Amino acid sequence: MNRRQAIKRTALLSGGMVFLKYSLLGQASSLPIPDGSTFGPNEERILQLVVDTMIPTTDTPGAKDLGVDQFVLLMVNDCHSEKDQIAFYSGLHNLDAFTEKGFGQSFASCDIDTRIEALNSVNKKSYASPELQAFIQIAKSRTIQGYLESKYVMTEVIPHKMIPDPYDGYYPASKLGGKI
Numbered sequence: 001m002n003r004r005q006a007i008k009r010t011a012l013l014s015g016g017m018v019f020l021k022y023s024l025l026g027q028a029s030s031l032p033i034p035d036g037s038t039f040g041p042n043e044e045r046i047l048q049l050v051v052d053t054m055i056p057t058t059d060t061p062g063a064k065d066l067g068v069d070q071f072v073l074l075m076v077n078d079c080h081s082e083k084d085q086i087a088f089y090s091g092l093h094n095l096d097a098f099t100e101k102g103f104g105q106s107f108a109s110c111d112i113d114t115r116i117e118a119l120n121s122v123n124k125k126s127y128a129s130p131e132l133q134a135f136i137q138i139a140k141s142r143t144i145q146g147y148l149e150s151k152y153v154m155t156e157v158i159p160h161k162m163i164p165d166p167y168d169g170y171y172p173a174s175k176l177g178g179k180i
Contacts, residue, residue: 030076042091046107047072050095051143053115060157063147071146072139084138091135098132 026083051072052064063069076088099118102125107118122128134163149154154160 004026013071035143039089039092042108043089044069046095049108049115050092050119050139050147053119054140054143055147056112056160061152063143066147066150066152068143068146068150071080071150072142075142076138080138086095086133087131088138091129091133092139094129095130095135098128108121170180 048069051069052062052111055063055068057065057175058180067143076085080088095118096106096108099105102121103110103118105114111150112117119136122132148158
């Protein structure tokens with residue numbers, strides 16, 4: 001084999017690896033759901049309402065506006081154990097039954113005050129399943145994480161500094177409030 005053939009084969013091999021990498025990434029866009037769990041448009045709507053109830057829209061965008069529900073799903077599928085995933089999806093599926101039993105209507109048809117009360121009462125009611133409690137706990141922690149790590153919050157609300165301000169050893173102590 002001469003040098004030209006070796007270069008040609010190396011280029012073909014590396015080009016094939018790049019093509020394979022991008023073709024596999026295109027297939028990874030659908031989120032896998034654990035066996036026995038269902039996730040459809042109804043569950044997607046309930047999850048959007050849950051994150052919107054936890055961090056509602058005010059003068060700043062809420063969690064639903066920033067797409068935090070998709071972040072929650074991604075984190076549950078990628079970072080939690082299969083046991084937690086099953087509990088999350090089962091609790092999401094059972095949230096409507098819980099609110100119908102306790103409040104007489106489905107979670108989606110409740111007003112904002114009733115939704116807040118329903119989410120707060122999950123840990124207080126004896127008939128709330130452990131899966132529902134796990135769902136609320138995971139959804140709450142991942143919603144807060146997703147909201148605080150969103151582009152909007154990191155650039156507009158709490159601007160992130162890549163390089164902190166320099167240390168000034170001659171800064172007067174009187175400007176620190178005299179508490180040294």
